Amino acid sequence: MLDLQRMPNRIRGRWGALLMLVAAFGCFAAMPAMAQQKLLDDPVIYEQTHFRKECSTATFEQDFVNRIDINNDGLVDAVVNEGAIVCDGDRGPGCTEEGCPYNFYLQVAEGGYFMIATAQMYGYDFVKRFGNMVFELKMHARYCDRTDAAPCLMTVRVRGTTFLTISKK
Template sequence: MKYLLLATLQIALLFAAPASSFGQQQLISDPEIYEKEHFKKRCGTVEYGPKFIDRIDINNDGIIDAVANEGDLSCDGTRGPDCTADGCPHNFYLQVKEGGYFMIATAQLYGYDFLKRFGNMVFVLKMHPRFCERTDSEPCQMTVRVRGTKFLTISKK
């Protein structure tokens, strides 16, 4: 009886798993609207700076993607309300051919540069030194490129 109950539970979870993973991959129409709606609900007064949304092709597929920088907004007079000593949250969104976007990553960063190296666009992420296994005060500079939906680390210094 115990094994039958366990088997039934496992089958139920197996059928529920695809539905739950589909829920995590819901496309949003526009990351800027999505992010702004989030902060409108959270804050009484919100002000967005010019670098709040950066529209660039982050994975070199010819389709313009988006990066949201939560450090370039004020929420009830507080600049970057979720910023810490590790930096400010940055959300990375990919646009799909069929229309819509989905978030592929979020990271606490001081900032980033988006540069062309060896014919490909790459990020130089400026982060807390501990992300480069260091204890000094100089920011970690991690060079990464996005292939498909994955960040691939090229170098750290």
């Protein structure tokens, strides 16, 4: 760390100005990360538009979107299953041996949606446990720190905008 008090005045002024400039730049560089995420009118239209640009021919199967209240706030949210997309004849363009991408969108009272999470998984069930709705995510075993072939079953609940892991099996 620089000790500006021990430097001559002419050097201290230059270093002080430089340090102030660096500090100011650091504040401005962090601003985009703190900026509010843009709300989407409809996540389904947003996702479909994206894949129609990526694919010559894109079709969306019935289980492409599931509209449910994932955080128990009374607003209907959306879960988009990218495995239910057929892009140029290939089903699930983002799918791998670890599953397919699922995107989780929350609806806000002011209107619109924003994405809170994306996960690579085999599928999920949305069930009631002890009076609360929770996700049972079926994922690759590595997400439960295992190397066997059996899928990981991760139970999570959404509170506000946060996924809270309850258990992993």
